[in-house]
Amino acid sequence: MSYTQIETAPRAEIRALQNERLRETVEHAYENVEHYRTALDAAGISPAEIETVDDLSALPLTTKADFREEYPDGLFAVDDDRIRRVHASSGTTGNPKIVAYTRSDLEVWSEVVARSLAAAGVEPGQTVQNGYGYGLFTGGLGLHYGIEELGATVIPVGGGQTQRQVELLRDLESDVLSCTPSYSLYLAETAAEMGIDVADLPVSTVLFGAEPCTEPMREEIESRLGVTGIDIYGLSEIIGPGVSNECHEAQDGLHIWEDHFYPEVIDPETGEPLPAGEEGELVLTSLSKEALPVLRYRTGDLTTLTYDECECGRTMVRMDNVTGRADDLLTVRGVNLYPSQIEAVVLEFDAVAPYYRIDLYREDALDRMELTIEREPGFDGDLEALRDRVLTRLSNVLSFTPDELDIVGPGEIERTQVGKVKRVYDHR
Numbered sequence: 001m002s003y004t005q006i007e008t009a010p011r012a013e014i015r016a017l018q019n020e021r022l023r024e025t026v027e028h029a030y031e032n033v034e035h036y037r038t039a040l041d042a043a044g045i046s047p048a049e050i051e052t053v054d055d056l057s058a059l060p061l062t063t064k065a066d067f068r069e070e071y072p073d074g075l076f077a078v079d080d081d082r083i084r085r086v087h088a089s090s091g092t093t094g095n096p097k098i099v100a101y102t103r104s105d106l107e108v109w110s111e112v113v114a115r116s117l118a119a120a121g122v123e124p125g126q127t128v129q130n131g132y133g134y135g136l137f138t139g140g141l142g143l144h145y146g147i148e149e150l151g152a153t154v155i156p157v158g159g160g161q162t163q164r165q166v167e168l169l170r171d172l173e174s175d176v177l178s179c180t181p182s183y184s185l186y187l188a189e190t191a192a193e194m195g196i197d198v199a200d201l202p203v204s205t206v207l208f209g210a211e212p213c214t215e216p217m218r219e220e221i222e223s224r225l226g227v228t229g230i231d232i233y234g235l236s237e238i239i240g241p242g243v244s245n246e247c248h249e250a251q252d253g254l255h256i257w258e259d260h261f262y263p264e265v266i267d268p269e270t271g272e273p274l275p276a277g278e279e280g281e282l283v284l285t286s287l288s289k290e291a292l293p294v295l296r297y298r299t300g301d302l303t304t305l306t307y308d309e310c311e312c313g314r315t316m317v318r319m320d321n322v323t324g325r326a327d328d329l330l331t332v333r334g335v336n337l338y339p340s341q342i343e344a345v346v347l348e349f350d351a352v353a354p355y356y357r358i359d360l361y362r363e364d365a366l367d368r369m370e371l372t373i374e375r376e377p378g379f380d381g382d383l384e385a386l387r388d389r390v391l392t393r394l395s396n397v398l399s400f401t402p403d404e405l406d407i408v409g410p411g412e413i414e415r416t417q418v419g420k421v422k423r424v425y426d427h428r
Helices: 011-032 034-042 053-058 064-069 103-119 138-150 162-171 181-193 215-225 339-346 383-398
Strands: 083-088 098-102 127-130 153-155 176-179 205-208 228-235 240-246 254-256 261-266 280-286 297-303 330-332 335-337 352-363 366-375 404-408 424-426
Touching (some): 083 138, 103 138, 138 240, 162 181, 176 181, 181 215, 215 339, 330 352, 339 352
Parallel strands (some): 127 153, 205 228
Antiparallel strands (some): 228 240, 240 254, 280 297
């Protein structure tokens, strides 16, 4: 069941609303944000020329670098007295990306998260244990207010405290857990160490996001926790979690709430728009934000768009699950590949746990990759034979094998309790 009527509206109605909101957004950004006024003037574009979403490709793209160059508030479009909340990225690679919200922005945010939860099958009156970090990160508070908007109960436990998380799932009989995909697996491991089979607990849904999640990883989550795994997508530059969400009926792509966020897919090399069905980099334009309107933001996430009506009845476009980022591309000895491709291969093996680490080095001007994977606790077979099978499969699927493959014991690869998991360590 949809949360709002617009989710199942005819495409013509959705498009008319998008066009109206796009015109207002471009005008608002041009009049109130010097960065956009300068960019449009330099491109010779007047806001009046942007009449429909078909005109969007004429606008310049917005990048992470723009956010960092305009730090802290150069992209804000309203006076300080209208801002009700500020969030920020971690800033591990330069200035953090600062984002702001008016009261109306916060209401929109809560509503799209409530939509996402409803699409995931969460119902009013259920209990959602929120394992995303609170604070400047948008995940915790973004989910929190959407849960309350839906009419569900929120347990604001935040990240970490894993044993406590397990106890709360058991003692408060939580129906839903929201966290990163890697953390849900770590929680299952911790529960086993506590003598608790998390699959026996009442939790029936894990709403995971903030990290790419391949289909083998989703299957691992669903199997180990005895749940339905639902993907939620968002990013702080656009609003936070709640930009799109899978429906529990189909689990076949994430519905983008495109009355608020207009999607495009572009060629990451040329920046040219790609037709529906072709994989490229997701670009998003906000259609209703006041404090921080964003025009054609390059997310870096690789996906495709599908406009066919979903079996759930929603007519809003679906994006494929993001399994890689344009800037995650690894080039090793002239071969291009993504970490998610390696993950998908190694998780084909029942003897391999869903944890891996990639280390990249440069020796004598040559690239070198070391791949470390974990064996499952119950595996007592021949490690050399397993190593040979994994290497052969990597070669057959990716036409690439690492220079070294280490298979370590259970728990030897570092786990992440708070924040996003790190898989790649580039020492070059």
